[in-house]
Amino acid sequence: MSSAPATPAVAEYAAFAASLADAVRPLSLGWFRRRLAVDDKADESPVTIADREVETALRDRIAARYPSHGIWGEEFGKTGLDAEYVWSVDPIDGTRSFITGHPLWGTLLALLHRGNPVVGVIDIPATGERWVGINDAEAGLREARFGGEACTTSPVTALADATVYATSPDIFDAAEYARFERLTKAVSRRRFGGDCYAYGLLASGHIELVMEAGLQTYDYLAVAPVIEAAGGVITDWDGKPLTLTSQGRVLAAANATLHAAALACIRGD
Numbered sequence: 001m002s003s004a005p006a007t008p009a010v011a012e013y014a015a016f017a018a019s020l021a022d023a024v025r026p027l028s029l030g031w032f033r034r035r036l037a038v039d040d041k042a043d044e045s046p047v048t049i050a051d052r053e054v055e056t057a058l059r060d061r062i063a064a065r066y067p068s069h070g071i072w073g074e075e076f077g078k079t080g081l082d083a084e085y086v087w088s089v090d091p092i093d094g095t096r097s098f099i100t101g102h103p104l105w106g107t108l109l110a111l112l113h114r115g116n117p118v119v120g121v122i123d124i125p126a127t128g129e130r131w132v133g134i135n136d137a138e139a140g141l142r143e144a145r146f147g148g149e150a151c152t153t154s155p156v157t158a159l160a161d162a163t164v165y166a167t168s169p170d171i172f173d174a175a176e177y178a179r180f181e182r183l184t185k186a187v188s189r190r191r192f193g194g195d196c197y198a199y200g201l202l203a204s205g206h207i208e209l210v211m212e213a214g215l216q217t218y219d220y221l222a223v224a225p226v227i228e229a230a231g232g233v234i235t236d237w238d239g240k241p242l243t244l245t246s247q248g249r250v251l252a253a254a255n256a257t258l259h260a261a262a263l264a265c266i267r268g269d
Helices: 009-031 049-065 095-099 174-186 197-203 223-229 256-267
Strands: 070-073 077-079 085-093 106-113 116-124 129-136 141-146 163-166 189-192 209-212 233-236 250-253
Touching (some): 009 085, 049 085, 085 095, 106 223, 197 250, 209 256, 223 233
Parallel strands (some): 070 085, 163 189
Antiparallel strands (some): 129 141
């Protein structure tokens, strides 16, 4: 009698990541659209009790289940980054949206294996939407799901037919904005807003490009496996893979052809 094939460890980690998102949804939603004290951090980004409570809950659950894993979170820093597995945690991506009642903020979770993001979760509590991506070449597993169903990126390959998103024009400095403007003049449409939600839209084929700057590790690591598993490409502005040491300039595209064209455009090739 043959036994069923073993579930790859990465699939178990992805299921655990989804369970983490389930566990903290009530916490973040409990604070949403309530009057909260808002503090400004050293980088002038806002933070609330909701950010701190959610991250604490995530850290406690990860440490209880996988005590040997490292964690890098937005609010409470990094521990164990030399571990084989490291979790990246952004409890509320889009705090500015959160504190102003806008629903498209999310919880971002990523698992890195030897420095490479192999699991990503984009969870949008206020809408009940979720993207989960697994992109692990070593395990031979690559899949992206939205609400439990497979999702794929857009087939558009021409810049002239593409839509590009960025969270805000304020994320770019003057030189970066000039490069963003060069891209937006080459595409069909540009839109602002959405924070991590825009990457989910890209993974599901509704838009084709996201270009951003000034991101932190916990802002981009979770979206990378989702985009890649759905058929897209996501790198820094030099075309290099995103890692714990990337500088926060992100270019995501629906496919390799479009990514190459967008990269050439922002480089001025």
